[in-house]
Structures are given as structure tokens and as C-alpha cells.
Amino acid sequence: MGDALAYVRAVHLLATLVIVGVVLFRIFVAEPALGCLPSSNILRLRALSRAIVMSGLLIAVISGAAWIALLAARLSEAPESFPETLWALLTETQFGLAWQLRLGLAILWAIVVAGEDAPGRNAIAVGISALFAATLAWSGHGAATPGAAGYVHILADMVHLIAAAAWLGSLVPLVLLMGWLMHRGESAGALTAVLHRYSTLGILAVTALVASGITNVFFTLSDTASLLASNYGRVLLAKLVLFIVMLGFATVNRSRLTPALAASAVDGAAAIAWRIRRNALAEIVLGVAIVMLVGWLGIMAPGEPSSGHMH
């Protein structure tokens, strides 16, 4: 049952990061960068964005429901008490209340997405999506840290989640958009514009990830002495390695390939663009692996020599 819970958490986290990333990407990267394209293309972009968000929301809601159901099953004394355990979990715990809030946000978001384009809609979309990512923090370590320090910790967690969506989540629409632009034979200029804006978003996101990470270091270090001696520590190290490699690909794309694309002649552009896209795909694969690890980390105890301890 622990496995199922880890998997479901990872799926939910991934769905959340991608749909939030799609919104941030569309509003801060794609539309500003491609403003020069015909409006029919912009409408196509919006339609694609809408489709991804709707399907992602569905996956998030289903995995969220599975998450709380698995938790309630684990906490039930007996199979017969499952319904009342689930109800108590939903209504009497912080996790349950956060779950209800997030379900409400998901419904609201679906309504906004399905609705007509209207002024202020973008701002609302950014607000709801950021909240949807941030409220995941209420199921995490930061939510359980006692006292005033808990507020700092949970704030850092929220920043961390939004930043992860802005970087990893927006890689998905980046790869899709690049594929679409390249297929249509759009100029390197359009691609470069998108990549430049994405780089800015990426830098801001990684900075926020590191800042919130540093904040959390103090909390994690004060809780656990021997991080490396445990299964938890080893999984954390694996995450570290994956992230370093991911950042490596991103750095190559930003520092070397994007400038090369901007400076390239027409016949050389396609090859460079292809490499950038391939690197971005590699980042996505690594990012998904990180999310899977986070799903596992979430059910492990930091600092315990091994999980002989069943709960």
C-alpha cells in the first residue's frame, strides 16, 4: 500500500506542476514572444493550453481522490470503518481541509478555463494556478513544523512548488511549442524569442528553488542528524544527482545553444533547434524521475536507519 501511495502522490504532483507550468508558460512566455504571429495561431495556442489544463485537472482530481482514499484505508482500524475514517480525515484534519480547498480550486479553474476570453482572465488564471500549486504544501513537512518556524517553512515550501511548476512544468509546453513552430517552418527568430523569455522564467524559477531550498535546509538539518545513513538520505542523494544533470542540460541550452540559434544562418538553425528541443526533453525525463522520487520521499522518515518501521 505504501507503493500505491507514493505513486499516486507522484502522479498528482506531476499533474499539478504541468498544468500550472502550462498557464505560466502561455501567459509569460509564449504569448508575449509570439505576439507577432497571426491571431489564428494564438487561438490555437490557447486551445492547446486549455486542453492540457483540462486533462491535467482531471488527472489531478482523480489522483487526489486516490490519495485521500489510500490514506483513509491505511488509517482505518477495520474495512467497515473506512467511510467514517474517510469523513473524519476530510473534515477534521488539516490535510482534509486542504484537500477540499484544492478540489474547489480545481473546479473553479476548470470553469475559468472553459469560459470565454475576457479581460483579467489571465490574472485570474495565474492566481488560481499559483494557489493550486502552493496549497500542496499543506500536505508536506512544512505544514507539520510546530510554532512560528512552521510559517516560514510552509512559505518556503509554497515558493518551492510554484518555482518547480515554473521550471519543470513549463518545459512540457516549451517542447510542444518548439515542435509546432519547427514543423510549421517558423523562423529562428520566433523560436529564439520564445527561448529567451523561457530562459528568464527559468532563471527566476531556479533562483526561487534554491532560495526556498536553503530555507528548508535549516529545518531538515535540525530534524535529522544522519541524513545519509538512511534510505531517505539515499533517495535524496539520487534526487540531487538527477537535478544536477537536469541543470546541466538547461545550462547548455541557455548559455550555448540559444545564442547559437540566434546567430545562426537559416540552414543551420534547424539542427540547433533540434538539439535544444532534445535537451529540453531530457530535462523533462529527469524532472519526472525527480517527481517520482519525491513521491517516495514523502512516505519515508528522514533519519531512520531503514524503514523497518511500519505505519
Add this chain to the structure above:
Amino acid sequence: MITRTIAGAALMLFMSCPFAQAHAMLDRASPAVGSTVTSAPRAVTLTFTQDVEPAFSSVRVEDSGGAPVTQGKAKLGGSRNMLRVGLKPLAPGSYRVIWKVLSVDTHTTQGNFSFQVGR
């Protein structure tokens, strides 16, 4: 230079983890773990390392014969990481506290300890 910066930043990043979960361990207890108290306590107060959910937490106190000596259910004490349960008047002797908590980040932990009420 860049590689080192990236490695350092990544290390920092990975020491953090928004989903890092910790289990609520017993931090302090009153009466203290393994202690002998001269007068019978009116309540047992447990302080944990994490905030807990009272709806899914329990504290049982039993005498040496295994009979429960608590009054009412465990409730939150002064803060969200503190549980308190009332006790019936206790005779001198040895008592066992058996606790089980759900931390706010949905992990269960349990444990037990004993204390003495001395003459």
C-alpha cells in the same frame, strides 16, 4: 566556477524537499519518561516534534494491571504539537503511557513509556 556554483546550489536545493516528511516523535512528556513523581498527576501531557491531528491521535494510560486510568479523550494542549489527557486519581504504583499520533503531514507514529507515582 559555474560547475561548482551549480553543484553547491543543487546541494542546497536537495537538502530541502517540499515533500520531505517527518514523523512526529515524542519530544517531552509530563510526567517525564521513566520518572517517579511524588504526587499523582492530574493529566499526562505529551509534546511531539511535529504538529499532530487530534482526530487521529490517542493516548492511553494504564496501571500495572492494564486497567485504563484516563478521563476523557486526548485533546490538544497549549499548541498544535501537544496532547493532553486527564487522569483519574492515581494510587502509588507504576503506570504505562501508550500513545499513537497522526502528524499533520499524515504519518502515524506510536510509542509508550512508563512512570511511577511514588510514596
